[in-house]
Amino acid sequence: MTTPRGAKQRTDEGGVAFVGAGPGDPGLLTLRAVEVLGGADVVVIDEPAHRAMLAYAPSIIEVVDVSIDDEGVTLTPAVRGRRLVQAAKGGRRVVRLLGGDPFTHATGADEALACAKAGVPFEVVAGVATATSVAAYAGIPLVTGRRRSVEIFDVGGKIDLKSCTADTVLLTGVTEQLGHLAEALVDAGRVPSTPVAVVTSGSTVEQQTVVSTLASVAADARAAKVEGPFVVIVGDTIEHRDTLSWFETKALFGWRVLVPRTKEQAGQLSVALRRSGAVPEEVPTISVEPPRNPQQIDKAVRGMVEGRYEWIAFTSVNALRAVKEKLTAYGLDARALSGLKVAAVGEKTADALRSWGIEPDLVPSGEQSAVGLLNDWPPYDEVLDPINRVFLPRADIATETLAAGLTDMGWEVDDVTAYRTVRAAPPPAETRDAIKTGKFDAVAFTSSSTVRNLVGIAGKPHASTVVACIGPQTAKTAEEHGLRVDVLAPEPSVEALAEALAQFGLSRRLAMVEAGEPVLKPSQRRRASARRKNAQ
Numbered sequence: 001m002t003t004p005r006g007a008k009q010r011t012d013e014g015g016v017a018f019v020g021a022g023p024g025d026p027g028l029l030t031l032r033a034v035e036v037l038g039g040a041d042v043v044v045i046d047e048p049a050h051r052a053m054l055a056y057a058p059s060i061i062e063v064v065d066v067s068i069d070d071e072g073v074t075l076t077p078a079v080r081g082r083r084l085v086q087a088a089k090g091g092r093r094v095v096r097l098l099g100g101d102p103f104t105h106a107t108g109a110d111e112a113l114a115c116a117k118a119g120v121p122f123e124v125v126a127g128v129a130t131a132t133s134v135a136a137y138a139g140i141p142l143v144t145g146r147r148r149s150v151e152i153f154d155v156g157g158k159i160d161l162k163s164c165t166a167d168t169v170l171l172t173g174v175t176e177q178l179g180h181l182a183e184a185l186v187d188a189g190r191v192p193s194t195p196v197a198v199v200t201s202g203s204t205v206e207q208q209t210v211v212s213t214l215a216s217v218a219a220d221a222r223a224a225k226v227e228g229p230f231v232v233i234v235g236d237t238i239e240h241r242d243t244l245s246w247f248e249t250k251a252l253f254g255w256r257v258l259v260p261r262t263k264e265q266a267g268q269l270s271v272a273l274r275r276s277g278a279v280p281e282e283v284p285t286i287s288v289e290p291p292r293n294p295q296q297i298d299k300a301v302r303g304m305v306e307g308r309y310e311w312i313a314f315t316s317v318n319a320l321r322a323v324k325e326k327l328t329a330y331g332l333d334a335r336a337l338s339g340l341k342v343a344a345v346g347e348k349t350a351d352a353l354r355s356w357g358i359e360p361d362l363v364p365s366g367e368q369s370a371v372g373l374l375n376d377w378p379p380y381d382e383v384l385d386p387i388n389r390v391f392l393p394r395a396d397i398a399t400e401t402l403a404a405g406l407t408d409m410g411w412e413v414d415d416v417t418a419y420r421t422v423r424a425a426p427p428p429a430e431t432r433d434a435i436k437t438g439k440f441d442a443v444a445f446t447s448s449s450t451v452r453n454l455v456g457i458a459g460k461p462h463a464s465t466v467v468a469c470i471g472p473q474t475a476k477t478a479e480e481h482g483l484r485v486d487v488l489a490p491e492p493s494v495e496a497l498a499e500a501l502a503q504f505g506l507s508r509r510l511a512m513v514e515a516g517e518p519v520l521k522p523s524q525r526r527r528a529s530a531r532r533k534n535a536q
Helices: 031-038 048-056 077-087 108-118 130-137 178-187 217-224 236-244 266-275 295-305 317-329 347-355 370-376 401-408 429-437 448-458 472-480 494-514 522-535
Strands: 015-020 042-045 062-065 093-098 122-125 150-154 168-174 195-200 208-213 230-234 256-262 279-289 311-314 341-344 389-395 412-423 442-445 466-469
Touching (some): 015 108, 130 168, 195 236, 208 217, 279 448, 295 317, 401 412, 412 448, 442 494
Parallel strands (some): 015 093
């Protein structure tokens, strides 16, 4: 960080980084923003959306909210500046997240001036401007063809729309004054039929865009029940939205997807779903815990180190993690597997092995399952195989398919419980109600146990909810619990599951568009049907 001219010099490495947080999508943070967040001691925010960006910060930091005081009153720029100076005391590294770009934020410059006055070193990390990026996410160009002029106004201050002659007008920070602003633009000479787009929650999966005219925009926004603050775009370039809308037309845009998984594994599926525009909601259904009696796994791991086995077969990342933890406890690492042949079910397990420095000797060439592994596993040959024993670490509730198949091939199998899967506590009452009443658009099951445990702790998903399953066995379990399976992943990976659900959503959207129907989510169609039924 640089020290501003005239400010008192400091010898520590603390200070404040004013970071442009963009319009709301954490993916729009710059590389420098991610870098300074990674070294933060304190993160200062004023918007709830900024909490998602804390994923780039250390796990143990202080988070300071400077939006309002204890009585709910908005803090002034002076108070915010004083709190920043206080947070930076003792050489702490403070990151101040500001919507859009720091120096287009309403209080960014005032807060930086407070730091300069107090002699606190600071730097400014430029961010993606809210006004222009939200227009891009809405599929609305600000200039096109001969329409080349744009004027941007922040309605938080005093503005003069009478002198505005630009082809396109963009207004930020709009709330209840939407109708007055539309009237003011008409009074300034624009025709009442001028196109207007009102965008809320821009760049996030909650984004909504209402397209109207200056004459009707206030009523149309009320009818759509959108809430501010809005970015409002006025001008003929809006005519290109139908062709250029790329964000709100994503396959699963705005779908609320239930992700019933173990707490440790939910993140990867959620990331894949967000790429298609979904809003994943993670509900832990399983907790992975050590076996009640660790003697069996201890004995097997010691035998592995001593050369007791010819093969070790990992059927999940959790099984690999359990063996790694045992080896670490003994002061050992991946070299303990030297001389062993290693098999893995699924690319995720294989990748986890590779990241540990081990290239698996056998991965199923076809179906990524125990059956697929058995199809490729060589039978025991007493001439070629000096040892006939296989170490199979697995979950306590795993099927015996692999162990039985290997035994039939002549192998002696040590089928060892490496970890237990325990049913998690029930989710909050509001989540259980949403599951049962169809407020979720889809549910993504990644194992038979997640099906059983979700139904056990929260009840069956509503019939309108799209059910997606990672493989045939999971689908069979779902059907046994009375669920209709709509989507089956072509291979057992969370990426394939997310992609299959996205393809389903895209086909569904295209069918609605071709039929001339409004594009509604599964939860919306259920409510619309209920309203029609009640009206009859």
